[in-house]
Amino acid sequence: MVAPLYTTASGLLFHAGKILVCTVGLPARGKTHVSRALERYLRWTGIKTTVISLGDYRRKVLGGAQKLPPDYFTLEKSQETIKLRETVLQGCEQQIWDFFNTGGQVVIYDANNGTAERRNAVAEKFDKAGIHVVMLESLCDNEEIILANIRSVKISSPDYRGWDPEQAVQDYYARIKDHEKHYEPVEETTWPFIRIINVGEKIMVNNIHGYLQSRIVFFLMNIHNNFRTIYFARSGQSLIEHSYKADSDLSPAGWEYAERLKEFVLERREKSLQERGINPKERRLVIWSSARRRSHHSAWPFLTKNAADHSPPAKVKVIERPQMAEINPGVWDGLSPEQVRKYYPDEWERFVNDPYAYRAPRAESYHDLCVRLEPTLIELEREKEDLLIIGHASVIRCILAYLIGLPASEIPAIEVARGDLIEVVPTSYGVYSQAHHFWDGPGRAASGKDEHNFYENYAEDTQGKRRPEAKPGSTEPVPAVP
Numbered sequence: 001m002v003a004p005l006y007t008t009a010s011g012l013l014f015h016a017g018k019i020l021v022c023t024v025g026l027p028a029r030g031k032t033h034v035s036r037a038l039e040r041y042l043r044w045t046g047i048k049t050t051v052i053s054l055g056d057y058r059r060k061v062l063g064g065a066q067k068l069p070p071d072y073f074t075l076e077k078s079q080e081t082i083k084l085r086e087t088v089l090q091g092c093e094q095q096i097w098d099f100f101n102t103g104g105q106v107v108i109y110d111a112n113n114g115t116a117e118r119r120n121a122v123a124e125k126f127d128k129a130g131i132h133v134v135m136l137e138s139l140c141d142n143e144e145i146i147l148a149n150i151r152s153v154k155i156s157s158p159d160y161r162g163w164d165p166e167q168a169v170q171d172y173y174a175r176i177k178d179h180e181k182h183y184e185p186v187e188e189t190t191w192p193f194i195r196i197i198n199v200g201e202k203i204m205v206n207n208i209h210g211y212l213q214s215r216i217v218f219f220l221m222n223i224h225n226n227f228r229t230i231y232f233a234r235s236g237q238s239l240i241e242h243s244y245k246a247d248s249d250l251s252p253a254g255w256e257y258a259e260r261l262k263e264f265v266l267e268r269r270e271k272s273l274q275e276r277g278i279n280p281k282e283r284r285l286v287i288w289s290s291a292r293r294r295s296h297h298s299a300w301p302f303l304t305k306n307a308a309d310h311s312p313p314a315k316v317k318v319i320e321r322p323q324m325a326e327i328n329p330g331v332w333d334g335l336s337p338e339q340v341r342k343y344y345p346d347e348w349e350r351f352v353n354d355p356y357a358y359r360a361p362r363a364e365s366y367h368d369l370c371v372r373l374e375p376t377l378i379e380l381e382r383e384k385e386d387l388l389i390i391g392h393a394s395v396i397r398c399i400l401a402y403l404i405g406l407p408a409s410e411i412p413a414i415e416v417a418r419g420d421l422i423e424v425v426p427t428s429y430g431v432y433s434q435a436h437h438f439w440d441g442p443g444r445a446a447s448g449k450d451e452h453n454f455y456e457n458y459a460e461d462t463q464g465k466r467r468p469e470a471k472p473g474s475t476e477p478v479p480a481v482p
Contacts, residue, residue, distance in 0.1 A: 016105070016210055016211060016212035016213075017130070017131070017132050017210075018100055018104070018105055018106070018130070018131045018132065019105065019106045019107075019131070019132045019133075019134060019212065019213065020096065020106075020107050020109060020123075020126045020131050020132070020133050020134070021035075021038070021106065021107070021108045021109065021134050021135075021136050021216070022109045022111070022113050022119055022122060022123065022133065022134070022135050022136065023035055023108065023109065023110050023111060023112075023113065023136050023137075023138065024112070024113045024114065024119060024135055024136065024137040024138070024186055025112065025114075025137055025138035025139065025140075026112065026114065026140075026176060026179050026180060026183055027112065027172065027175055027176045027179055028140075028146050028149035028150050028172065028176060029138040029139065029140045029146070029149070029199075030138050030140065030145070030149060030196075030199040030225050030428075031110060031112075031136075031138045032053070032055075032110055032428045032429060033149075033199070033225045033428040034136070034138060034196065034199070034220065034223065034225075035051045035053070035108045035110040036051060036428065036429075036430075037219075037223050037381065038108055038216065038219060038220065039051045039108055040402065040403070040405060041219045041377075041381075042106055042215075042216070042219075043405070044370075044374075044377070044402050045215065047105050047106055047212070048103060048104045048105045048106070049104070049105065049106040049107075049108070050099050050104060050106075050107060050108070051107075051108045051110050052092060052095050052096050052099065052107055052108070052109050052110065053110040053111070054088070054089070054092050054109070054110065054111035054112075055110070055111070055159070056110075056158070057088060057091060057092040057095065058088045058092075059158055059159065061087075061088055061091065062084070062088070064158065064159050064160070064161065066163075069081045069084065072084075072085070073174075073175045073178050073179070074178050075178060075181045075182055092109075092111075093122070093125070096109060096126075100129075100131065106212075108136075109122070112179060112183075113135075114179055114182060114183040114184065115182060115183070115184050116184050116186075116187075116188055119135065119186075120188070120190065123135075123190070123191050127191075132192075132213075133191045133192075134191065134192045134193065134194065134208070134213060134216070135186050135191050135192070135193035135194070136193070136194050136196070136220075137185065137186045137193060137194070137195045137196070138196050138199070139185070139195060139196070139197050139198075140197070140198050140199065141197075141198065142198045142201075145198055145199060145225075148225075148227070149225070149428075150169055150172050150173065150176075151169065157428075157429060158429065160172075189206060189207070191207075192205075192206060192207040192208050192209070192213065193205070193206045193207075194206075194208065194216070194217060194220060196220060199223070199224055199225045200220070200221070200222075200223050200224045200225075203217070203220060203221055205217055219378075219381075222378050222381050222382050223381050223382075224381075224382070224384055225428070226384045227276075228383070228384060228385060228386050228387065228425075228426075229269070229272060229386050229387075229423060229424070229425050230380070230386075230387045230389070230403070230423075230424040230425075230426070231265060231268075231269075231386075231387065231388040231389065231421055231422065231423055231424075232388075232389050232391070232396045232399070232400065232416070232421070232422040232424070233261055233265070233298075233388065233389070233390055233391075233420070233421050233422070234390075234391065234392065234393055234396065234416060234417075234418040234419075234420075235250075235254075235289070235292075235294045235295040235297075235298040235390055235391065235392065236250045236251070236253070236254030236255065236256075236257035236258045236261070236294060236297075236298045236418075236443065237250065237251045237253050237254040237257060237294075237418070237442055237443030238250055238251060238254060238293070238294040239251045239254075241443075242334050243333065243334055244326070244328060244329050244333045244334075244456075245333060247292055247293055248293065248294065249293045249294065249297060250293070250294050250297050250298065251442070251443075253441050253442040253443060254294060254297075254298070254443070255297075256441065257298070257418070257419075257439055257441060257443065258297065258298040258299075258300065258301050259301050260438060260439055260441075261298065261301070261390070261421070261438070261439075262301040262302050264421060264436070264438040265285075265302075265388055265421060266285075268421065268423070268436060269285065269386060272423075281315065283315065283385065283386055284315040284316070284317060284385045284386070285302075285315060285316050285317075285385065285386050285387075285388060286317050286319065286383060286385045286386065286387050286388070287299045287302055287316065287317065287318045287319070287387075287388045287389075287390060288319050288321050288324065288387065288388070288389045288390070288391070289318065289319075289320055289321070289324070289389075289390045289391065290320070290321060290322065290324035290325045290326070290391055290392065290395070291320045291321070291322040291324075291325065292325055292326065292392070295324070295390055295391055295392065296318075296320055298390045299318045299390050302316050302318065302388075303316065303318060317385075321376060321379075323372055323373060323375060323376050324373070324376060324389075324391050324392070324395050325392070325395075326391075326392030326393070326394050326395060326456050327363075327364050327366065327368075327369050327392075327394035327395075327455065327456060328362075328363050328364040329360065329363050329455035329456065330359075330360045330361050330362035330363025330364070331344075331360065331361045331362050331363070332344070332360045332361075332363060332455050333455075335454075336454065337454050340454075344360075344361070347360060347361065355412040355413075356408050356409055356411055356412055357408075360455065363455070366394070366397075366398065366408075366411050366412055367408075369394060369395070369398055370398050370408075370411075373395065373398050373399065376399070377399070377402055380399070392456060393416040393456055394456055396414075396416045396422075397411050397412070397414040397416060398411060400414060400416075400422065400424075401414065403424055403426070403431055403433075404424075404431055404433060405431070417444060418439065418443045418444045419437060419438060419439030419440060419441070419443075419444040420435045420436065420437050420438070420439075421435070421436045421438060422434075422435050422436075423435075423436065
């Protein structure tokens with residue numbers, strides 16, 4: 001994925017060694033959610049990481065839950081089922097070996113590992129090969145969290161694709177009851193372990209050492225699995241589009257855009273929440289903007305009920321985040337591509353060859369921008385409310401790449417068109433994302449494009465992804481992680 005914080009030629013952190021993180025816990029305790037979130041973060045920090053899921057491998061080999069032997073998850077099993085499970089376990093472990101042997105540094109083994117005998121057997125194999133083993137146990141005694149996890153199975157688990165929702169929940173409940181009969185919490189101190197209670201409510205650690213293991217603990221202290229939707233929209237058109245230094249206010253069309261953005265976001269959010277049986281009036285919408293005028297002022301309509309009433313409505317909060325300022329173009333500020341080719345031919349060639357890592361004179365590269373945004377990403381993981389990010393194209397590209405799982409080289413090529421609302425819903429088994437088109441006014445189409453602001457809008461100016469035929473209110477999917 002992305003590698004902004006720490007990279008080496010080998011892709012490995014020096015002195016950290018290879019690490020196998022074994023998840024431990026009953027079903028519906030958030031193990032898959034934690035595993036995927038940790039994988040996303042470690043990849044972002046430049047570490048070669050993957051999740052090897054026993055459930056995914058089992059589905060690949062045997063199929064979904066409806067194709068399994070009836071005693072596959074029960075305490076008492078036939079000899080045929082025991083052999084079948086052992087075959088699946090061995091095949092999954094081989095995937096772990098293959099990743100380590102091809103230069104990977106961290107594997108998150110997403111499985112129940114519910115007995116001390118089972119997890120110790122796995123740990124001993126890899127410990128003998130010099131691989132550090134960390135147990136990651138997820139415990140939960142909050143029935144609301146457990147029930148929410150079970151309900152999410154209806155939406156995101158590949159096991160129950162095509163199932164009747166109520167039948168899926170009943171089958172999952174039965175699976176949990178069978179696992180509870182032989183589950184053994186992590187009491188042994190043979191291996192370092194991290195115990196997460198109620199998906200982030202409390203965390204306990206044992207014998208964790210080194211930078212990389214400490215970063216894992218740090219990240220796990222900041223996550224949750226509450227349902228929330230993250231929206232992204234660009235700020236409105238400004239009076240001086242081509243100048244980074246000017247920090248100009250919104251143009252008349254920009255203020256009109258901001259009002260339309262408010263209407264569309266509130267309408268779309270209300271419809272989405274009602275479809276899930278949630279009362280929109282009971283959930284707060286948090287809005288993040290940068291400290292730049294065009295970004296922060298694009299959020300102002302959300303704080304007023306109408307032109308004559310300046311009292312903020314309930315359930316809306318706007319926060320300025322200075323770290324979310326757009327990428328700094330340096331000496332290229334205000335120049336067109338033709339001017340840059342003329343005055344900086346060598347720099348232009350290097351920029352075109354690697355628009356992610358190249359830094360123009362006295363400017364920021366996308367690599368620099370990703371480093372600057374890292375604290376914002378931690379706050380993004382912590383945020384439990386629905387979130388709207390009104391920002392700049394370069395900033396939205398970086399955050400989207402983090403959430404969706406795109407490689408660093410693709411960040412500058414992500415189109416974030418003004419007039420599109422991007423909706424992202426994190427789930428345990430991936431990220432659902434969709435783009436909704438709502439604006440065709442100045443600042444969106446080619447007639448409103450400013451070639452002198454190409455450094456911020458490089459992807460849009462060079463990739464040819466415009467959709468002039470799209471109608472306001474239409475939707476278009478954007479990439480999602482399976």
